[in-house]
Amino acid sequence: MYKNEPALVLFSGGQDSTTCLYWALKHFSSVRTLCFTYGQRHSKEVDVARAIAEEANVPFQLLDASIISQLSVNSLTSDIVMDEEKPEDSYPNTFVPGRNLLFLTFAAVIARSHGIRHIVTGVSEADYSGYPDCRDTFILSANASINLAMDEHFQIHTPLMWRDKTAVWQLADELGVFDIVRNETLTCYNGIIADGCGHCPSCKLRKQGLDNYLKIKG
Numbered sequence: 001m002y003k004n005e006p007a008l009v010l011f012s013g014g015q016d017s018t019t020c021l022y023w024a025l026k027h028f029s030s031v032r033t034l035c036f037t038y039g040q041r042h043s044k045e046v047d048v049a050r051a052i053a054e055e056a057n058v059p060f061q062l063l064d065a066s067i068i069s070q071l072s073v074n075s076l077t078s079d080i081v082m083d084e085e086k087p088e089d090s091y092p093n094t095f096v097p098g099r100n101l102l103f104l105t106f107a108a109v110i111a112r113s114h115g116i117r118h119i120v121t122g123v124s125e126a127d128y129s130g131y132p133d134c135r136d137t138f139i140l141s142a143n144a145s146i147n148l149a150m151d152e153h154f155q156i157h158t159p160l161m162w163r164d165k166t167a168v169w170q171l172a173d174e175l176g177v178f179d180i181v182r183n184e185t186l187t188c189y190n191g192i193i194a195d196g197c198g199h200c201p202s203c204k205l206r207k208q209g210l211d212n213y214l215k216i217k218g
């Protein structure tokens with residue numbers, strides 16, 4: 001796609017961003033990863049992310065974004081219990097208001113300092129959450145605003161935007177990293193690597209997609 005240009009991948013060591021990392025390695029000349037810490041319940045996430053980046057032989061940068069946990073209370077930045085189901089009239093309490101706008105802004109500043117104009121993020125509109133800052137319209141808007149703010153020509157890539165979890169597994173398989181994504185990533189809210197705890201919302205979603213994909217694949 002942009003074989004002669006480098007990219008920065010927003011990277012957490014989960015299924016989605018790891019798939020994005022390998023997607024980026026295929027489409028860009030070189031790749032850097034950027035991982036945010038912001039009061040995650042499990043610092044293990046950072047270790048997992050660092051190990052995957054090392055295996056992929058790409059630079060790994062950690063940015064302390066813990067200011068986010070000072071801004072509002074939710075289940076990803078504090079010890080309150082997460083909702084098992086999405087409340088009908090609001091977002092689940094795993095929603096961190098403003099997170100992706102802040103992350104993309106931080107990422108663009110860092111990308112700029114490395115002479116990088118391509119930014120890759122694993123947000124998806126196809127999944128259950130419906131977080132407003134995962135929608136395509138938000139990404140297009142943020143891309144335009146960030147370009148105007150810095151007088152730059154960043155391009156934000158969202159290879160998973162229209163893929164549900166089944167299709168994300170399929171992409172990992174097509175990229176030849178199905179086993180890496182299955183065995184080495186951490187998506188579970190309870191901090192258990194690979195197939196996870198099996199009962200948190202994130203594990204359920206991941207497993208449903210995996211079961212579907214394996215059925216389709218036959």
Ligand code: ZN
Nearest residue numbers: 188197200203
């Ligand atoms: Zn889990």
